[in-house]
Amino acid sequence: MKREIIKTIGMHCNGCEISAQELVGELPGIKKVKADYKTEEVFVEFDENRTNVADIRKKIVEAGFIPE
8 A cells, every 4th residue: 555645735624625535535446535624635545556646636636626
């Protein structure tokens, strides 16, 4: 399992966290995802044989946020 912390701009509340977590969680191979609007970070644990950081970043954009 690979772990990444992605700095994410635009999360302002718990609803933002939920939105990011739900969309990233749709990807195959996601083991764990936890968004934190206070630190503006999305922590992801995933199987890199099934998904990758680029796909995770795309889902963060779909949620309306900007991954750095």
